[in-house]
Amino acid sequence: MENNQEAGDALVRQDGANQSRRNVLKMTATGIAGLGVAAVATSPAVAQTRLTLTDKWDKVFPKSDKVDHKKVTFTNRYGITLAADLYQPKGVSGRQAALVVCGPFGAVKEQSSGLYAQTMAERGFVTLAFDPSYTGESGGEPRNVASPDINTEDVSAAVDCLGLQPNVDRERIGVIGICGWGGMVLNAVAVDKRVKAVAASTMYDMTRVMSKGYNDSVTLEQRTQTLEQLSQQRWKDAEAGKPAYQPAYNELKGGEAQFLVDYHNYYMTPRGYHPRAVNSGNAWTITTPLSFMNMPILTYIKEISPRPILFIHGENAHSRYFSETAYAAAAEPKELMIIPGAVHVDLYDNLEKIPFDKLTAFFKQYLA
Incomplete structure (x- = not known):
């Protein structure tokens, strides 16, 4: 998910563009993570209908012979066309329970979300893993910008897409959010009453x-x-007619905290690089952090109830406190599972x- 050095040492005065970028990254961040420039050829956000989608299997995990896979696209409420992978269990007839899967923040559907989606399809669910607006193979200009509002909408738009599939039961749709998208999906489910159950794995509240x-x-x-x-950076971007970008994410210089090394070992090695x-x-x-700075996305987490929430987090994760405090704020039914x-x-x-196994049992119980 993100590369942030110590949050407290991320603030310095503006004494040069490079130093400024570095400081903004340290504090605001978390290492939001970063797709470089345009990864796909798209037209401006006003007409996001043509996406360039790869035909090859370019996931960081092997393809399963137990599921059918295809690329699909759908459009969110803001007119941005999103690219997704639809996974369907083979040999199953009738309308099935379905899951939207997304995250981590700054990742693409070829990484963790795709792995979760394919695995849950092997276990009997129709699943959809997607690239958020402005990233991956999805549309939106400029490239690599995030928004708590637009990204929350992305989740509900993915629910729209799943619910239009002929083999999906609209009354049995759940959502899984990974890392920074754990918080996003909780925000989305609070307002989207179509979702019957939600799981947040190794979550961040961005x-x-x-x-x-x-x-x-x-x-x-x-x-x-x-x-x-960040406010001064807006003048620079306005004058340039295009946004400036933060330093590259997950490149190590030495002396980083262990969790940053862990991010590097996933995102920058064959294990997870894309x-x-x-x-x-x-x-x-x-300027991506601007819209996140005064918009707490978990304000209405209690309104997910009476629908169930499953929190999953690692015992030794630096981010564990996000799940623990979200769990405390949520209403029943809820569960916090700590992985030793x-x-x-x-x-x-x-x-x-x-x-x-737990995810399968959870969704089979609540999407029955």
Whole structure:
């Protein structure tokens, strides 16, 4: 998910574009993660209908012979066309329960979300893993910008897409969000009453970490300085006629915290590297954090009830507190499952750590 050094040391005055970018990244971030520049050929956001989709299997996980797979596209409420992978269990007839899968923040559907989607399809669900607006193979200009509002809408638009599939039961749709999309899906499900159950795996609350830093360590003075920098960056982008981008994500220089090394070991090695992923050595726009800084996405988490929430987190994850505080704020029915010995990125792709049996039982119970 993201590369943030210590949240508190991310604030410095603007003394040069490179230094400014580095400082904004440290504090706001979390390492939002970063797809480089345009990964697909699209027209401006006003007419997102033609996407260039690859035909080859370019996932970071092997293709299963137990499911059928195809590329699909759909359009969100803002007119942005999104690209997705639809996975369907072979040899199953009738209308099935279905799952939208998304995340991590700054990743693409060829990584963790695709792995989760394919695995849950093997277990009997129709699943959809998608690239968020402005990233991966999805549409939207400029490239590599995020928004808590638009990304929340992306989740509901994916529900629209699933519900239009002839073999999907609209009354049995659930959602899985990974890492930063764990918080996004909780926000989406709070308002989208069509979703019957939701799971958040190794979750981040992106609005919390960008506005307050890790462990809520950012002071008001630091926050104000960062907002000053971001505000001034808008003048630079306006003058240039295009956005500037943060430094590349998940490149190590030495001395980083272990969780940043863990991110690198997923996103920048054959284990999880994908050229379209923001986190795989690409970058978000510098001003991406602006809309996250004053929009707490978990404000209405209690309104998910009476629909169930399953939180899954690693025992040794630096991000564990996000799930614990979200769990405390949520209403019943809810469950928090802690995976012994697991760190944050173990729940991206470690098949010995990801509790697929639990996810299967959870959704079979509540999407029955």
